[in-house]
Amino acid sequence: MVKQERAVRTRRAVLEAAAQVMGVRGYEAATMAEIIQQAGVTKGALYFHFSSKHALARAVIMEQTQPFEQKVTASRLQDAIDFTHQVAVALRDDPLLQAGTRIALETTFSEEPLVPYHAWIDIITKMFSDAQDNGELLPGVSPEGAAEFFVASYFGVQLFSMAASNRTDLPERVTVLWKHTLPGLATAGALSHLEPRGSEERAAV
Amino acid sequence: MVKQERAVRTRRAVLEAAAQVMGVRGYEAATMAEIIQQAGVTKGALYFHFSSKHALARAVIMEQTQPFEQKVTASRLQDAIDFTHQVAVALRDDPLLQAGTRIALETTFSEEPLVPYHAWIDIITKMFSDAQDNGELLPGVSPEGAAEFFVASYFGVQLFSMAASNRTDLPERVTVLWKHTLPGLATAGALSHLEPRGSEERAAV
Structure with a gap:
């Protein structure tokens, strides 16, 4: 032992x-x-x-996904939003998580690319799938397809934020990402209850 | 001369x-x-x-943006969709355009990052801005903010497609990107007329 x-x-x-x-x-x-x-x-x-x-x-x-708390509340879309904001703050502040993005980028063109997508897609797929069971997702949205799209898009947004501000503005950009994608994911009823901002932005108002 | x-x-x-x-x-x-x-x-x-x-x-x-035709039709959102599909096919097939992504990724962590975002953002901002003048955009959508988000997201999607399929599936993924983002961009009236697929996918049906 x-x-x-x-x-x-x-x-x-x-x-x-x-x-x-x-x-x-x-x-x-x-x-x-x-x-x-x-x-x-x-x-x-x-x-x-x-x-x-x-x-x-x-x-x-x-193992990058491990430090993050995955809470389960009545709204699994809100859980997904909160989760991605936790990750945004860590990507901004934590050198260990930043290392993962650097490895992913550097090996993209190598013989053995190391891409961190799958661990993240699994987490978001589960959340979107529960959201579908709760009636939060629009009809016709595939939890897995939407999760794949979302993770790919998030990866682009964090790269852009790195180029634009060394990731200082990443939490705000994640809010914008949700504002642009929630109307294609959530029913009108769910949409009216969702908060796309992370806790820092909410506290700053 | x-x-x-x-x-x-x-x-x-x-x-x-x-x-x-x-x-x-x-x-x-x-x-x-x-x-x-x-x-x-x-x-x-x-x-x-x-x-x-x-x-x-x-x-x-x-100069990567130069070979692409930027047509101007009655629907500037459709022009933006068609433009991004042209780029997707070129990213899939043209080694010269692919080189740009590789340079961008490789220099991301260097002292002098070379990021191709701005040329693309300018083109999409102009199209979204015209779409706003035409009444195609939802109220509250900023053409410049939306273009920045869209280009960042597109960059992530093409990276994901490179990892997943060496960009073979990029045109389909660009369609999915539009399907997920149009509901947050376009008025209901505009949305009903828009075709998110590229010409290859339409021809294949």
Whole structure:
């Protein structure tokens, strides 16, 4: 048990060090030696958990969705909105999450692209699917198709925000994204109850 | 005049060679020597037009919007739809246009990002603004804000399509993008006349 806990802690330290080094230096330029040094683990310990830099980068991307709370309230569309705002604030402020986008972009043209879409699409599909069961979605909207579109669109919006403001304006841009997409997703009844803004913007009014 | 024509032709040859080399090898890996060889021009001729690789990449990106016909019909929203479908087919099929996306992605994290957003936003803003004058836009929609959102979202959708299908499915994904965003843009009257599909999809039915 103690041994297992130590393994979990080592794995976490390596993942955080990898995200940090790859976030600053880029995926290509980052070396396993730097990551080992940053994590304060032995080479053996790192390779016990991850067989290659590619495997490590893959784990960084796959585990990005984990820190976010996925609450379940009466409105699953509102849950989706709140979730994406949580992610926006983290993308703006948290170097570990930013590293994932950098790895995704850098490997897009490589032999083995590492794209973080699927983990996010699964979460949003579940929320949209529940929203459909609750009668919040317009007829004819496919939860999975809408989630795929939404995640692709969100990825573009956060890239644009990075170019425009180093992601300072990302929460506001996520609000605009919802304002533009909710009319094609939600019934009129649901729409009238939804709040597209995140908690920061609401507090600022 | 003959001299000027030759200069225009040289400039075009250099731009095409640059897009080709950078599209295949990437912006960082591409060298001026390769571009000179590919273009079949002298080093002096290239540097007469472009002072650096960065300046050359910038020109590749700025001139990407030029080959597209921007028609003006009674429905400026339909013009915007048709325009984005033209671009989707070119992004799928034309290596020169694909090079621009690659340069944009590769330089996103560099000191001098080269992002192709502005040229596209200007075109879409003009179309949405005319649509507003025609009474096609919903009240409260800002043509410029909507164009910024749309271009960011489109960039995300084409990246997603590249990861999912090497852009084979991009025209269908652009249709989905419009289906999801038109209800937040167009009046009910305009909406009933709009065709979100591109000409290929319409012909396939």
